[in-house]
Amino acid sequence: MHSSLKKHFFIFLLPTLIAFTVFFIVPFVLGVYLSFTEFTTVSNAQFVGFQNYIDAFTGDSTFLNALWFTVKFAVVSIITVNLFAFLLALALSKGLKGTNLFRAVFFMPNLIGGIVLGYIWQVIINGILLPYGVDLTFNANYGFWGLVVLTNWQMIGYMMIIYIAGINNISPQLIEAAKIDGATPFQILRKITLPLTMPSFTICTFLTLTNSFKLFDQNLALTAGAPGRETSMLALDIYNTFYGRIGYEGVGQAKGVVFFLLVAVLALLQVYLTRSKEVEA
Amino acid sequence: MEKLSFKNILTIIFLALLSLVFIAPVIIVVINSFKGQFFIADSPFTFPNSGTFSGFENYINGIEKTDFFGAFFYSLVITIGAVGLIVLCTSMTAWYLARVKGKLSSLIYYLFVFSMIVPFQMVMFTLSKIANTLRFDNPLGLILIYLGFGAGLSVFIFTGFARAIPLEIEEAATVDGCGPVRMFFYIIFPILRPTAVTVAILNAMWIWNDYLLPYLIIGSDYKTIPIAVQYLQGGYGSRDMGALMAMLVLSIIPIIIFYLLCQKYIIKGVVAGAVKG
Structure with missing residues (x-):
C-alpha cells in the first residue's frame, strides 16, 4: 500500500511542494543571500559582506528604536493579554448564566x-x-498604549x-x-488549576509573543x-526600509533576517521554558 | 448550572458590563458612520442630531470611492479559492508525509514546520519579486501563493491527525483493491473532516483579513477589503472620515454574519488549532 502511495507522490505531494518551494523556500534562501548584497532589483546584486547588517544597526536609529519599542510592547502585551484572558476564563468556566453569550462577545x-x-x-x-487638544500622534506614549489596548x-x-x-x-x-x-x-487555583493549565499557558504566551512581535497591520x-x-x-x-526609499533594499533584507532570527530564537526559548513547567495530573 | 449566589450575580453583572465595553468600539463606529464627515473627529461620542445626521451618504460615498462591492468580490474569491486549495492539497500532502517514511519525507515535513515561525517580512520583498516575474500578480496567482506560503501550519495540523488514523482501515481497503487516490477521497478525507474544518477556519480568518501580501502582489490592480479600507486613508488629515466609518462597518458586517453562522466551528477550530500548534 505505502509503496503504491509513494508512486502517487505527483498527486499527493507535488502540488503543495512546488507552491511551497517557489513561494517560500526560494524567497527565503534568496532573502538570506540578498541580505549580504547591495541591490535595487534582484538581478543587480553586488556582494557587500556584512555591511547591510552594520548599516541596519548603525545607519539611523530607526531599527534599534523599533526593536526597543517592540520589546516593550511585547512584554506589556504578553502580561496583560494573558492575565485578563485567564481571569475571564476562570469566570467563564463556572457554568454561570450567560456564559456562552459572554464568550461569544469577548471573542x-x-x-x-x-x-x-x-x-x-x-x-x-x-x-x-480631543478635550486635551492633542491626538494619537502627539506623543509616542499615546501610540504605545493605544497599541496595547487594541491588542x-x-x-x-x-x-x-x-x-x-x-x-x-x-x-x-x-x-x-x-x-x-x-x-x-x-x-485550589495555585496548586491545581494553575499547574494543570500550564500547557495552555505555553500555547498562549507563544501566540501572544509571536503575534506581538509580528504585529504590522494594526501598527500601520x-x-x-x-x-x-x-x-x-x-x-x-x-x-x-524596503519601500520608503530606494537603495536600502539590502539593509531591509538584513533587517528581515535579524527579525526572523529574533522571532525564531524567542519562540523556541519560550516554548522550552514554559514546557519545563508543565506537569502531569 | 451553579446556584445564583450573591457572588455569582456580581460576577455576571461585571461580565455584562465588560461585554458592553467590548462591543462599544463597534457601536461607536456604527453611530459615527451616520454623521456628516466633518462632525466625526470633533465629537465621536455623541449621537447624530438633526444637524450632523447624514443618512446613508457616507455609505454611498465610501462604496463609490473604494468600489466596495468589487473589493468584497475579490476578497471572497481569493479567500474561498485559497482556503479550498489549501485544505485539499495540504491534507493530501499530510497523509503522504504521515505514511511514507524516509529521510526525504521527514526533511520535507520539518521544512513545513520551520516555515511556520518565519515572519512575512523576511520573505516579503523576494516573494513579491518572484510573483511579479512569474506573472502571478493576479487573484488566481495569489491563491497559489497562499498555498505555498500558508502550507506550513496546515500540513502540520493535518499530519498530526493523519498519523492517528488506524493503519488497519487502510490495510483492509488495500486488500479490497482500493488505490491511494480513491482511498484518500472515500476513507481518509472523511475521517479528517473535523480537522479540515479547523484548518479552513484558521486559514479563512487569516486570508480574509490579510493586508500586506495581497497589497504587494495585486494591490495596484485589484483591491481586497483591507486594501480598500487602507486606500481611503490617503494623506493623514485629508481623508473622508465619514466614508472611512462606513467602510469599517461594511467590512465588519460579513465577519459578524460568518461568526453567527459558524460560531461553534470557529471556537472549536481555535482550540483544536491551538492544541496542535
Whole structure:
C-alpha cells in the first residue's frame, strides 16, 4: 500500500511542494543571500559582506528604536493579554448564566482584521484625547498604549478560549477532593488549576509573543509609526526600509533576517521554558 | 448550572458590563458612520442630531470611492479559492508525509514546520519579486501563493491527525483493491473532516483579513477589503472620515454574519488549532 502511495507522490505531494518551494523556500534562501548584497532589483546584486547588517544597526536609529519599542510592547502585551484572558476564563468556566453569550462577545474582536481594528481605535483614542487638544500622534506614549489596548481587545478573547479549554480539561474530582480536604479557592487555583493549565499557558504566551512581535497591520493603521518613526514596530520599520526609499533594499533584507532570527530564537526559548513547567495530573 | 449566589450575580453583572465595553468600539463606529464627515473627529461620542445626521451618504460615498462591492468580490474569491486549495492539497500532502517514511519525507515535513515561525517580512520583498516575474500578480496567482506560503501550519495540523488514523482501515481497503487516490477521497478525507474544518477556519480568518501580501502582489490592480479600507486613508488629515466609518462597518458586517453562522466551528477550530500548534 505505502509503496503504491509513494508512486502517487505527483498527486499527493507535488502540488503543495512546488507552491511551497517557489513561494517560500526560494524567497527565503534568496532573502538570506540578498541580505549580504547591495541591490535595487534582484538581478543587480553586488556582494557587500556584512555591511547591510552594520548599516541596519548603525545607519539611523530607526531599527534599534523599533526593536526597543517592540520589546516593550511585547512584554506589556504578553502580561496583560494573558492575565485578563485567564481571569475571564476562570469566570467563564463556572457554568454561570450567560456564559456562552459572554464568550461569544469577548471573542468577536479577534475576527476583525488588523487594518479595520487600527482605524476603529484611532477614532476612539483621538476622541478621548480631543478635550486635551492633542491626538494619537502627539506623543509616542499615546501610540504605545493605544497599541496595547487594541491588542488586548483583539487577543484576549482568543486566548480566553484556549484557557477555558484547558481549565475544562481538569478533572472535577480533583477539585472536589481538594475541597473536601479543606483547600481554599485560592489554594485550589495555585496548586491545581494553575499547574494543570500550564500547557495552555505555553500555547498562549507563544501566540501572544509571536503575534506581538509580528504585529504590522494594526501598527500601520493606528499610527503608521507617527510621530516620526517613534511608534514603528519591527515589521513596519522593515517595510519602510524596503519601500520608503530606494537603495536600502539590502539593509531591509538584513533587517528581515535579524527579525526572523529574533522571532525564531524567542519562540523556541519560550516554548522550552514554559514546557519545563508543565506537569502531569 | 451553579446556584445564583450573591457572588455569582456580581460576577455576571461585571461580565455584562465588560461585554458592553467590548462591543462599544463597534457601536461607536456604527453611530459615527451616520454623521456628516466633518462632525466625526470633533465629537465621536455623541449621537447624530438633526444637524450632523447624514443618512446613508457616507455609505454611498465610501462604496463609490473604494468600489466596495468589487473589493468584497475579490476578497471572497481569493479567500474561498485559497482556503479550498489549501485544505485539499495540504491534507493530501499530510497523509503522504504521515505514511511514507524516509529521510526525504521527514526533511520535507520539518521544512513545513520551520516555515511556520518565519515572519512575512523576511520573505516579503523576494516573494513579491518572484510573483511579479512569474506573472502571478493576479487573484488566481495569489491563491497559489497562499498555498505555498500558508502550507506550513496546515500540513502540520493535518499530519498530526493523519498519523492517528488506524493503519488497519487502510490495510483492509488495500486488500479490497482500493488505490491511494480513491482511498484518500472515500476513507481518509472523511475521517479528517473535523480537522479540515479547523484548518479552513484558521486559514479563512487569516486570508480574509490579510493586508500586506495581497497589497504587494495585486494591490495596484485589484483591491481586497483591507486594501480598500487602507486606500481611503490617503494623506493623514485629508481623508473622508465619514466614508472611512462606513467602510469599517461594511467590512465588519460579513465577519459578524460568518461568526453567527459558524460560531461553534470557529471556537472549536481555535482550540483544536491551538492544541496542535
